[in-house]
Amino acid sequence: MKTNLATTLRSPAELVAHGLARAADLPDLEKVAARYAVAVTPAIADLIDRDNPDDPIARQFIPSADELKTHPGENADPIGDHAHSPVAGIVRRYPDRVLFKLVHVCAVYCRFCFRREMVGPGKDSALPDEAYGKALAYIRARREIWEVILTGGDPLMLSPRRLRQVMTDLSAIDHVRIIRLHTRVPVADPARISREMVQALRADGATTWMALHANHASELTAAARAACARLIDAGIPMVSQSVLLAGVNDTAAGLEALMRAFVECRIKPYYLHHGDLAPGTAHLRTTLAHGQELMRQLRGRVSGLCQPDYVLDIPGGAGKSPVGPTYLVRQDSSLQTREVAGEMRYRVTDYCGDVHLYPPE
Ligand code: SF4
Numbered sequence: 001m002k003t004n005l006a007t008t009l010r011s012p013a014e015l016v017a018h019g020l021a022r023a024a025d026l027p028d029l030e031k032v033a034a035r036y037a038v039a040v041t042p043a044i045a046d047l048i049d050r051d052n053p054d055d056p057i058a059r060q061f062i063p064s065a066d067e068l069k070t071h072p073g074e075n076a077d078p079i080g081d082h083a084h085s086p087v088a089g090i091v092r093r094y095p096d097r098v099l100f101k102l103v104h105v106c107a108v109y110c111r112f113c114f115r116r117e118m119v120g121p122g123k124d125s126a127l128p129d130e131a132y133g134k135a136l137a138y139i140r141a142r143r144e145i146w147e148v149i150l151t152g153g154d155p156l157m158l159s160p161r162r163l164r165q166v167m168t169d170l171s172a173i174d175h176v177r178i179i180r181l182h183t184r185v186p187v188a189d190p191a192r193i194s195r196e197m198v199q200a201l202r203a204d205g206a207t208t209w210m211a212l213h214a215n216h217a218s219e220l221t222a223a224a225r226a227a228c229a230r231l232i233d234a235g236i237p238m239v240s241q242s243v244l245l246a247g248v249n250d251t252a253a254g255l256e257a258l259m260r261a262f263v264e265c266r267i268k269p270y271y272l273h274h275g276d277l278a279p280g281t282a283h284l285r286t287t288l289a290h291g292q293e294l295m296r297q298l299r300g301r302v303s304g305l306c307q308p309d310y311v312l313d314i315p316g317g318a319g320k321s322p323v324g325p326t327y328l329v330r331q332d333s334s335l336q337t338r339e340v341a342g343e344m345r346y347r348v349t350d351y352c353g354d355v356h357l358y359p360p361e
Pocket residue numbers: 105106107108109110112113114115116119152153154183184213
């Protein structure tokens with residue numbers, strides 16, 4: 001049975017009242033909610049099958065007592081945002097781009113969020129004006145910053161009027177050529193992608209890109225697809241980002257369906273993140289070995305259009321590294337007989353798992 005709500009649910013009691021959590025779990029869920037924000041929009045609630053205890057949408061958004069267990073290695077700031085923040089609102093890990101964190105609220109709160117200790121009502125909700133000005137000054141003073149990535153929180157929680165101002169301010173900086181927004185809103189609240197919102201996201205002097213966060217094919221409903229189409233038809237190219245999550249998308253068939261759905265929506269699969277070491281999220285993480293095996297299978301099932309990069313954010317803030325399987329290895333030196341045309345010989349694995357020599361003998 002699906003739900004059908006008019007408003008966002010923000011407490012365990014409301015989740016129980018709408019059949020999305022069990023009354024017996026309420027005491028534990030209240031403890032979870034005291035630490036990590038809860039929000040389930042009508043669009044997301046409508047996707048949840050209350051009769052399925054393993055529903056992949058519920059696993060992403062309905063709190064669980066498992067979140068009360070912090071495992072070794074888990075960290076409140078797993079990818080080192082604080083250590084790489086030169087001024088409030090800015091995170092910089094690379095020379096040519098910065099994250100610009102304008103808000104700390106989201107339409108929905110994902111149970112695996114790597115910023116779960118930083119987002120939600122009651123945290124600093126929006127960057128104050130003075131800090132916003134200092135962050136802009138930081139970007140303006142550094143000509144090597146080519147791309148600004150609006151994140152948070154979810155930047156599309158800002159009003160169109162505020163977003164228009166941000167886009168105007170950033171695009172007025174000559175060296176900022178790309179403004180990328182990372183968002184869950186087209187899936188979590190598709191109606192928010194209004195004509196006014198779309199118009200606010202276009203800015204003369206810079207190119208806008210949008211990265212959509214979705215983890216299961218069923219999130220790409222007709223309404224979500226229409227919201228994405230409004231953005232893309234307005235000239236805003238889209239890429240995807242997903243998190244590999246146990247019980248949500250950790251099968252080859254599940255990933256295949258998700259990536260095909262993105263491509264059907266004109267969204268190029270971009271990142272498949274390995275789950276970050278955020279506190280209380282071990283039950284949603286897979287192993288790296290399993291992720292690599294899934295990527296190997298995906299390569300055999302779908303075209304290059306549907307292939308994301310499987311990436312790990314290195315704890316502490318050293319950036320992202322691709323961690324997908326390796327298809328090319330140097331021939332074992334004990335078997336190495338000669339160099340061919342000055343090049344070493346390699347073993348390359350095809351999509352069926354068969355190994356070939358390159359150059360061939
Ligand atoms: S929308 Fe993004 S920032 Fe917000 S809770 Fe989900 S993963 Fe975290």
